[in-house]
Amino acid sequence: MLGFRDPVADAIGLLRPRTVIGPNLRAAGEWALRFDTFLHVRIGGLVRGTCWLILDGHEPVLLQEGDTFMLGNPPPYVLASTLDASPRPAAPVLAGAEDGFVRIGPASEEDLYVCVGHIAFDDQNAALLTDLLPPLVIVRETDPHGRRLAQLIDLLATEVGLTAAGGPLVQNHLAQILLVHMLRAHAAQTDRPTGWLGALNEDGIGAALRAVHADVAHSWSLKELAEISHMSRSAFAQAFKSHVGIPPLEYLIQWRMSLARDALARDTLSISELARATGYQSESAFSTAFRRVVGSSPVQFRNQVRQARRSPAGTTVVRSSAQPGDDPRDEAVA
Structure with missing residues (x-):
């Protein structure tokens, strides 16, 4: 039997999420990093401090301690200490990560800690989620869902700093729990159709x-x-x-x-x-x-x-050519 009982669990299970946590960012002083576009979802939150998130085509957003964000198939974006800081490419900086962290500025003066994760999905069904998400979702700590999300970010950040047995497994599960809570928060925030997310509320x-x-x-x-x-x-x-x-x-x-x-x-x-x-x-x-x-x-x-x-490259992807809403029917489907 292919059916289950919960639309959210079914959809996420079908997406077969693969989670990569970090590298997380600790920073002090003036800095700015420019991130290239990427597929699927990036999710994160501020454990400590404040920073600007500047997404191409959107107004800059000031993130504060306890805030959580989710990026869905986003265009390039910048994280920065100030709007005046000149951004440098993030990739070379991230490549120098040690023990799951990238550090900018003196460790003794660090006033920012951002915990981030990248969640990739099975290409065959990724659109089940990514087609429903805007490029940026922000949940403030003061939001009804905000405190719970901040606690999850804190737990995730703590796990990144540990070398305990089962750490990657715990990180993976926490990231998926964080994703579900972010989806709930997004569904509560928007008045637009949200696909199977509409079942949440x-x-x-x-x-x-x-x-x-x-x-x-x-x-x-x-x-x-x-x-x-x-x-x-x-x-x-x-x-x-x-x-x-x-x-x-x-x-x-x-x-x-x-x-x-x-x-x-x-x-x-x-x-x-x-x-x-x-x-x-x-x-x-x-x-x-x-x-x-x-x-x-x-x-x-x-x-x-x-x-x-x-195929050695393994790059063939079969995509749907039909659009939701084509040929709707209102009688029993045989």
């Missing part, structure tokens, strides 16, 4: 999403999902699209195809088994839906992944 929509994730093979109808949410069909459809960004049954199709991409990439099920597991009565019906969402047939997709694994 909406009881009725969340109940429908949990039902879909618990039994992805069921032939769900709009009527059934509306009843689970204790709404009329029209009210449910409107509320779902407002919060999630696409109609309910289009979400179901997109989620089924995300599970299918993952299963095909890992080569865990035959195509007939995968069709049944994702709620389709025949391989042809499944293949038609897969081609519409992904842009290739299941066989072609699986073969491309296999070929990429055999």
